[in-house]
Structure formats: structure tokens, C-alpha cells
Amino acid sequence: MPPELKSGAAWLASATPESVEAFLDGLDDNALLALPWIFEFWALDHQLPPEGDWKSWVIMGGRGAGKTRAGAEWVRAQVEGARPLDPGKARRVALVGETFDQVRDVMVMGESGILACSPPDRRPDWEAGRRRLVWPNGATAQAFSAHEPEALRGPQFDAAWVDEMGCAAIDKGTNEPNKFLDPKSSESALPHYSDGRRDDYIQMQYLRAMTEYWGEAANNPISEYYGGPMVDMARAHVWAWDVRPYPQFPGLPEVWDDAANYARGHWISGRATAQPLAHVVGEICALAGVEVFDVSALHGVVRGYAMPGGITPRGALQSLSLIYGFDAVERDGELVFRMRDASVDAEVAPPLLALDGDDQSLETRRAPEAEIAGRVRLAYVEADGSFEARAVEAIFPDEENGPASASEAPLALTRAEGMRVVNRWLSEARVARDTAQFTLPPSMGWLGPGDVVLLQTEEGARRYRIDRMERAEAIRVEAVRVEPGIYEASEETDEVARIESFTPPVPVTPVFLDLPLLTGAEDAYAPHLAVTSSPWPGAAALYSALEDAGYALNAKVETQAAIGVIQTILSRAQSGLWDRGPSLRVKMLSGALESASEEGVLAGLNAMAIGDGSSDRWEVFQFRTAEPVEPGVWDVSLRLRGQAGSDALMPDAWPEGSVVVLLDGTPRQIEVSPSARNQARHYRVGPAGRGYDDPSHIHTVQAFAGIGLRPLSPCHLCAQSLGGDLRLSWVRRTRIGGDDWEALDVPLGEVSERYRVRVFEGQAIRREVVVSAPEWTYGAAERAEDGMIGAPSFEVAQVSDVFGPGLPARLTWTG
Template sequence: MAGVEGYDWYYHSPEALSAQIRTPIEDFHGEDWVWRYKDIKGWSQNQHRNRINGVRQETPTAWEPKSKPIWFTEIGCAAIDKGTNEPNKFLDPKSSESFLPRHSNGLRDDFIQMQYLRAIHRHFADDEANPVSDVYGGAMVDMARAHVWAWDARPYPAFPLNTELWSDGANYARGHWINGRSSSRSLASVVAEICERAGIDNVDTSRLYGVVRGYQVDDTDTARSALQVLMVAYGFDAIERDGILEFRSRDGRADAQITGDNLVYEQEGMPTLELTRAPSAEVVGTARVGFVDADGDYEMRAAEAIFPDDALASVNQSELPLALTTGEGRRIAERWLAEARVARDTARFGLPPSGIPYGAGDVLEIDADGRRDLWRIDRVETTTFQEMEAVRVEPETYRPNESMDDATQTKAFVAPVPVEAVFLDLPLLTGEEQPHAPHVAMTSEPWPGQVALYSAPQDNGYVINKVLPISATVGSTQTNMAAVSPGRWDRGPALRVKLVRGSLRSVSEAEVLSGLNLAAIGDGQSDTWEVFQFANAELVGPNTYDITLRLRGQAGSDGVMPQDWPEGSRFVLLDGVPTQIQLASSARDVTQHYRWGPAQKPIDDSTYRHLETAFRGIGLRPYSVCHLRADSTENGDLTVSWIRRTRTGGDSWNQSDVPLGETTELYDVSVTVDGVVKRQTQVSSTSWLYTDAMQTADGTGEVVVSVAQVSESFGPGPARSLQLASS
């Protein structure tokens, strides 16, 4: 308030700011306060002389020193990371003045706003900083007249949660508002009060950082148990030093650096740094935290953090009697999980008597035995040396995830609207599906919450078939997509897709090859979908994406790939949301009736839609053959050969051949001349002899040989064709 930037020094340029070049604020006439925008005391207690064209006037203005109290008509700081760097900055997408404070990462930070207001009030509560005027007998700054920006007349939490009524509600989380925040307590004050109630006076909470929105402590709780909940939630340590109980927020940063030369060993030949890693069976794989929702109706909520690829590891769960935002709950779960996994590494080492300054809670950066790690001391035992036990820490554990957003909204009333259904008769995608059952994708804007799908053999007597709780990602193409060879990267022009709702994301090529970003494109008919994958999805407009780097004709759908998917084709993201409907295998190719609409509405409501259709069971359809060729023999015969593909179990490289996938091996072979079918036959092997006599009998013209694998349950699959030399 009366020091550092704006008082002691300033940055003369943006480059000086970046390089931290600080220029002292000095005045030739000794009136430094003229240039100090923070020097309220200097401005109040001195005469004012104008500087006209840089020349100090000899005659002062009419201002009389100490003659009037100062009112702060607007003080405030946004609840955003590093908000005190520039307290006047704010975020508002609709404003041209929307900027982040200098060096801010843009995350919500209620604590910095609290500290800003506390700093102002504490500073001007001091008589030295805010002296009493001998002219009017009052304080220089009348804090009774200080006004904070902003206390909103709109009631909390209706504002900011009711964004349908107040569109600026989204700005609240990182804005200047103190509604819903002014009743919060600093973590340091809560810990100090718990200690005071327990009769513990010698405490130091100056290194505790955090905001407590609400904390329920039972009368039977001891100070230790009450503090334990806060230590778990906010990540701090309690340390006894020189008769004072110190509380410190963890940040994982080193208090000192030491090398292997500074370590001592207990016995000759023993390692100076003894490392231990807990067995995998003891590793925490999931952290689950229950808490009270601070921004809603104080209902119970839960947040969960799961370590990838570790679903079988143990689960740690804790119920916290704390009021938290959903973002804070997630951060606690993630920090707790990260701490538990990193802390499986423990170290035991010794320091000479000179290591006495280091104790429990200190973090040491140790460079020894070819590795450099950070270790937080948990235990110290003094013998002839300082024997220490520590756990490994990482500073990143205590840095908030930049992808998190604390903004919350109430569930606004949504008038039921008709829901669009897209039925997809798809090939097998994972091999675990019912091969005869189609998928359905539902979407609408707005989404009604849950959609019920009913089915019946006739247009009456409907029974529930599926309830879909989540909207699928459905859209239509705004550009065409030409056919390409399957099984290789399609680096052609972008496919532009406009979604009804939802979003797309980019993934790596390796993730695509692992099965991510699977989608279907079609003309709206249930059985003509091409399945493809994509790596890149670039947002180019509202709900509009350009999709590039594609793998086409996946899951055998290359057999139905047209020469061109035109503009207006349907697009469905196959991310697990589109689900298979219930359909008996005997009902395949049998017309069924379907009705769907908002689950909370009856089936005869006007929002329900109706479809009468049958499904072929594309999951049973054989793949088209590949590598179709014709080799001539010396006597003029043609040997037509191909390689079969399988729709099931064909992805393993350890097999000598792919499984047949059908009851018997059978192929339809046909010959057309100038578009007229001249010959049809069936063979049970992957070759067919087209003799010279057959060729002569079929006549001359444009000769095309087509081959399709046949399934007993489905019939022939897509045919692969080969044009022979015209004769």
C-alpha cells in the first residue's frame, strides 16, 4: 500500500517490465509524492504546486494540507490469479476492456481478492499510515466511507447462477463481486481459532494460504481432528519449531539445495541416500472426495480423480464437512491423488550437525547418486548426526490445473422440444456388439435431459426400449468428401462439419490408431454409413469444425464408400454415446415402429416423433475382398484371385490367417459386359478360372469381374470389381 511499484519505483516501458528493470521514483524538488500514485499520505499532507510544462510553480494551489478526509469511492480486485498486479482489470467477453492482470494464468482465486481487501483495511487501520488530521479531527482516509466494487443488488446465489435471467453470471467466478465471498474466512484465521479454542497460543499461521467458505466442526471433535480435515483439504503441514506450532501450506519448492557431498552415512560402505518405493499393491489409483456444494443449495457433491491405466489400484475416499466449489473439490481430489502417488518414494539420509537448521516440513533438493529430486522431511532423529526420513514431492502437484473452470450454473428450465434421432446400422466396431442390432444417436438443442425410445411391432402397444441420458454429437457436412483408398492417411481437403451440439477434439496419430475419434458419415439411410477416423478437428466457427488427417473406410465400410459424400451428409461421432437398441435377432429385416421424445413426457405428447423401419444387421455383413487381380495363362485363360477379409477377430498379428468369421467360405462371382450380366457363379476358394471359352461366349466389350463374400446369415457383402482389358 505504501511501497514497491507505484511508490518506490516504476517500469518505464513494457521491455523494462519483462526484464524487471525498476526505475526509482524521484523528484528534483524532493516532492517524490507528486509522482507516486500510491502515496496518498504525501498527497494529503503537503501543499500542491502545479507542474506546467514541467516547471514547478512557486505559488501553491488552494489545497490546504490535511483539510479533508479521503473517501475510497471504488476499491476492488478481481478474484483471479495475480489480480493484485492490476486490480482494475476484469474479464468480460462482451467488453473491449476485458484483460487479464499482468502475468495471470486466468484461474479463479478468491484468496487474492480477500488478501487485497484485508491489506487495504489493515494498512489504513494503522495510525502511522492513516494519521488523524489536526484540522478536522478525523482519520486521513475515512474507511467508513470506503466502497468496494462490487456488491451486487442481485441476490446471491440467484446471481450468478441464473444465467438465463442475467447473462453476465459467467463473469462472476473471476470477477470483482464480493457477493457470496464476503462471509468466507481465511484458512489462517480458521486454524488460529481452532488452536485458540484448544488453548494453544504459540502458533504461527503466516504461511497458510487459502479460503474457507464453510466448515462444520462437531462439539466432540478435538483440535487435532478438526485440523486434520483442513490439512487434507488444503494441503498444509503442522510443525513444532522452538516452542511455536507453525502451519505451512505446501508448495513443493525447495528450501535448500544439497549435494551428495553434504550427506553422511551411518556405516562405512553404506549408501548416503537410501531410497524405497512402496509396492504397487499399496498405490492409490483413485481419490474420491465428498463435500458440500458452496455455490448451490448446499447439497452433497463428490469429486473424483483417477490415475490413467490404473483402474485396479486402491481407492481412497474422504468425506469433508467443508463447503467447496466444484472446482475446488476436483483440485483437492487431484492433488491428493498426485501426492499419494509421488509419496510412494521415500528416502532416508543423514546430515551433519550443520544440518540442524533443516527440520520436518522443509523441502530439500538433493543431488546425489546420479539423480536430483525434491524431498519433504517428515521425521528427524538426532544422534551423532541428523538422521532424516523424507517423501518425494513435486511442485506441479500444488499448481492448479489450468483447464479447470470454477463457473457453476443452475439447471435452467428447458421446455421440451422434439428430439432428432439418427439410426445407424453399423458394422462391428469393437467385436463386443450385438451384430444384428443398430445404434441410435439422439440430439436436440436444447437437450431435454433424458430421451425415451419406445418400440413395437405395430403403431401401438409400445414398450420402453432405451433411455438415453446424454446427447450425441451429431451434425451435417458443409463440404464434400471424395473417396480415397482405405487403410492409409487421407490428407485431402478438410471436411467441414456443423454440429447441432457438442464438440470435437484433436488427437495424435497414435491415438487414432488406438481407436479414438471414430465417426460415421452417411446419407441418412440406416445401412449406408461409412465409418472413418480423424486426427485433427479445428474449430472454425460456432459449432463448426474442419476435420483433417482421416482414416477412411474403417470396419469394412470401404465397400460402401461412394465416389463422393456430398455437402449435407450426416455426421455422427461414435464416442460411446450412440448406443445399440434392443432388437431380437429374429426381428432383423422385420419392420418395427419406434417413437421417441423427452422422457418426462408421455408417449402421446406432441414432442414425440415416429419412425417405421427395418434393419438389415450390418454387423453380420461380410467385408469386401481385397487385392482382386486377374492373371492370364498361356492358353488364354484368366485366373481371377483375391484375398478375403474378416469382420471378426482379424486384428491380431500372431495369426497365420484371419478367422473366417462365417459358417462356410463362399463367394459370388459375376461377369458383366458393357453393364449386362453375362455370367454368375459361386466358388468356395479365393480364386476362379475364367477360361478362354467363357470369355468367347460372353462376347466383347467392357468386361468387369465382381467378387463378393457371402454370409449364410446376411447374404453377399459389398462386391469388389475389376475391369478387364476390353476385347
């Protein structure tokens, strides 16, 4: 094959039709027939052996990279000559795999194996009885299993094709390490006798067994010819370390279609750093100064464990014990750890029991069901994803509304593992309602806490785990009931842990709204905060301080508010009546609008604040109809204006660009103490995941008057001429509890009833009085005293002891 035609398929695929036709026309019939079988022409660069002298060629790649095809074609290149019967460079080849079945099913007979890759006149015969391939030219390839290394002694091989070792993280994966699950593959299958559950521990034990076995000098002697071990574990490769970064793979299934295969696949990416439970427990014991301990009976894999500050080694072991289900017992001066599995250590029938002082050898009890938790919850750190805090819960059907027993574990777990833990806890709690007290003779003193005995009771044979023993002339035992099924792994579906998409630290847009009371249940002193951002960072945090330093967290906003700007003018309208004027066009920066029924609007739905962006200048209105015009743009019509007493703030027109905020419960009140009213404070608002000193946080200085305390403006202000006097009267409104239609009058809502009355001539104030009733007379003598020449104007505002004068009602006398 000329060098320029190696990997020629890439050239052929990108060539012009004329070039392809010229290339094919230039081949004779034999060359044209041979072209499909010339691997160098079709291969990718990484599938071709390296140039120069070499002894070992290692191909590393993910599933589908073409490793098997490359190995099969390399064997062909070694044994085949120029013609079918001509000898090649190698006469004897070793085919070595994890198991013999793997060699036969993958390397020899697989879709990319030697038989599938060989042209008809050079295809070897498979001699099943002798486990070998025989080519027409006499070359042979013998199949070997890595579990029978001694079989490789004797034959003088010219070349060898060795597959990598590896085991899927699946139940009983070591039965057939070459098996894998992939719905898209025809070779997808479970290992023998596997139930299909994810099992990272069996994969870990497989790799430990391989490395420890070949690490023994007796199993891996040094060659007298080349001075190295028979199996060089320094050059051993495990299937499969993926070049895709962990945890992005498998945490981004929308990027990689095979992410769902990770949980029960061969990948060691993300698993290589896990530790056996026995090693972790042993390390904690060493930290505690315990020198004599036995952890050989512990089984499990620890993906990540953090010892919280201040926790003792005993507390750390107890946390692991609860999650993994093991006991620590003392045996002959040694601290022994072993898994709970309810296996029986001794059978105890009543004739073997000793009598205590009360002539009672066995007593069984059952705790009331009310004392047993029917709901258990576990908080943990999610493995294989963003390592966020997650929680799982197990509930008995009859305890859906009952209290939950909650625990936290500083452990990295999958959701399936977390569910198995809480299911085990729940089952243990129910079974452990049954307890037993009995007395053993000294001859059974070899039993100890943690051992399981099979007791013959009136209900039949039951298993009890010994929890406490008191040794005297006889041995007094306290035990709890156990069942083997509790410790069998439940069938929980493995879910791919997703990585949340990265949200850049963009600034947020805060809007402060010092609003009147809408429901009466709000804090009258505190303003609302609405926040939006694109993209939304997940949550926003508000920090406050007396000066631009020493900030403390004030509030956390979890949900993005619906904020927008108006694109048409909103003219003044009469409050208390449906505003049927032109539609108001609103462009929403975030959130959406929707229509509501008339009954719903009258009940409080679709409330919206409109203002100029300042904290204390907001009109509240409601709307019934919102029609989408284009993405993010709505026409709002059929409105109720000046709600909650904000009609006194209504200008002649709200101009284009005015800010609107949907009051749907998302804007939340911040913390402002009564003593901080009208005091300027520093605020920083930004993504909750970043500190307040991050550039993404916005700094602002705000002072809030506590509009919830502000009295509403009086209504029905009118003037009547009585001789030379003018008599003013009005009707009081209330900011609290004014919706009761059965009451004779609305509540006062203030400490006392007072009103401030101002008399204007033009813009000049001629007189100001405070009255305690909703009426006042402006006499002729007072008009003369004030030098009133033109028509007077009046402002009447209710006065609050805390807030001061509220919004005024205005009237100009024209009579």
C-alpha cells in the same frame, strides 16, 4: 434546466410523435445543438446529484449502471460556466482512483470519461506530463493514485471525484485492480502477468491490506480542521457488492447474462463471509487449548467449513491440511503451520552426511507401483450454487478400471478447486513412491520435519521432505520425495455452479403393482412401486409403519415412472397370439412410449401393465408399435396379451380410464418381508426432500398377497366323455424358468404338484377335490350324488403351499 425537464429523455421516449416534433420545433438552433450535451436531460434519476447541501455523494450500482458517466458529468457541472470561458463553481478538482492508470484510462479517457462527455468548445486538454486536465476557462483536474495519499496534501481542492476501491478475484489481480474480464466490454483485459485463473484469495488479501493500512494511525492521521481521519474507512466502499441475491447470482445464468463473469470478477457478494485459512486454523488451535502457534505462513481462503460432530481439533486440522496442502511442525516449542511448496531449506551432498552403524549414509527406495492409488476421489460441498454434495475424480490413464481412494471433506469448494486438490493428491502419491533414509551430523540439527532438502543421489539432485527424525549422536532422517510442480495450481476451467430450479412440494401419484414374476429374479413377496408427479420433485420416498405413526424409510424412487390412462376400450384377446385389433389410445401422464422390433418384443421389451388401480389386479401385455398422435398421446397396436400368466385376469374389456404403467425397469420393488404378506400396513409417499409428515405426502393402507408366489393357471383344459363319466385333463404351467425350449417339461416351481378342482352348477359349487396329477374323472355316480341336472362347469387351479390356489382355468361342458 427546468425541474420538469430533468431526465426528460424518459418523457421524450414515451411521448407521441406529434409531441416530440412540437418539442424539437420549439428549440432554436443553439438549443438544438446543445441538447445532446445537456446531461440532466438524458440522465437517469440515480445519475443526478442529490438536492440540498452535501459534502459526499456515493453512487452504488452494478456494472453498466452509469457510475462513471455520472461522475464525469458532475465534474463538468462543477468546472464549466455558462459560456466556455466563464468560470464555474470549482477551479481545482481532484480525480482519485485506485491507481493512476485507472484514473487516466477510466475517469479521463474512458468511454464514459470526462473527455468523451465534454462538447467540443468545452473539452479540456490532457497534459500527460503533469497528469492533469485543463479546461478552456482555466479550471484544472489533477489525477491522483490512492497508493500515494501524501500527494493530496497541499493543493486546496474545491471538489473531488473518488473512484471506489476493489480488486478482481483473479490471479495477480492486485497488479491492476481496475482490470476485469467481460467479453462484451472493449475494456476487458487481464491484469499484468496474470494467467487468468480464479483467485479469491488475492481479492481477500487486497481488501485486508487496504483496511489494515488505512487503519494504522501513522498512515491515516486525524485532521486538525474537521477532527476526522484523512481517509474515513467507515465510509469506504468496495467494488462491487451486487444487489442481486447470492447465490441466485451467479447460480442462474439464464436470468443474468453476466453470471459467467462472477468467478473472476470484482464481486464480493458471496465472498465477504469467507475467512482466511490462517484464521480458521488459528481458531481451531485456540479451541484445542494451544496458545503458542504460528499461522502467518498459511495462504488460502475458506468459504465454508463444518466440523463434524465428534471430530477432534487434530482431526479437523488434518482435514484442512489434506485439502489445502500444509504441514504442522514444532519449532522451539511453537506449533508452526506452513504451506507445502517444495522450496529448498538446505542442500545436502554425500560429503555432508554422517555414517551410521552400517557405514551407509544414504539409502533410497521406490515403492511398488501396485501399492500406489491410481484413482482418487473427493466429495465436497459445491460453492456458489445450491451447496449440494459433489464429487471430483482424478485418474491416471492406466488406472481407469482400478480401485479408487475416496475422501470426504466438509468444505465448500468450487469444482476447479476440487480438481486441483485431487490432481495434487494423485501427483503427490506418485512422486512419494521415492523415499530416502540418511544420517545428518549434529551440525545440521537445525533442520526439522517438514523441511525440504536437496539431496545429491545417483539419479541426480532431488528434493525430499523430512517426515521423521531420530536424534542421537547423529540424526537419522526419513524423507519422501517432492517436486515443486505438484504445488503449482493446475489449469482447471471454472464452471458456473447452477442453482436447481425450485420444485414446489406437490403431492406425487403412487401406483402399487403386485405383479407376477417377469424375469424370475424379482422378490416374489414384494410389489413394485411406480411414482409420477408434475413437476417431478427429483426423487420420491416411501415410508411404512404398522400403524399411522412411527414410520421408517422403506424405499426411495429416483426416477419418475411412465404412467398413463387409456382413452379407448381394450377388449379381450387371445393370449399367445399377436392382437391385431384396433389401436389402444394411451394418454401418458409422464414418460413417453416408443416402438420396438418384433425380436425386441419377444425378448421382453415394451412390457406394460394395465389395471384398475388396485395393487393385485394387473394384466401384463407387450406392444410393438407406438405412434404419437399429439403431445403425450400414443396409439398402441400389435400387442401380446396376458403375459406372465396374467391372461386369467383379463376381463372382457378394460374400460376407458384404466391405468397403464410401462414396465421398463423404473418401477422398483419395495421392501416387504415374508411375514408381512397379506397384512395391512400404512404407507406415506411423497417428495424425498420433505418429511413424511409434510402435507405433500399421501397416506394409504395396503396389503400385498405376493403375486409373484401365485401359480399360473393351467392351460389346454379339456373334458372327454367316457361312458357316463367325464375325464378332465390339462397342462401345467410354471411361474419360474418356463422359457427353456430344450427341456422336456417346465419346472414345477412349487414344493409339490397339487391342483384344486371345483365343479359348478351355475354359480353353486357342487364338488371340490384336490388332486396330484393333471387329470381327474368326474364319474356318473358322483354326478348323481351331487344332484347335477344341468351342464357342469369346471375350474382347475394349481395349489402353492405358500400362496394357496392360483388363478383357475375354466371350462363348461356342453356335450
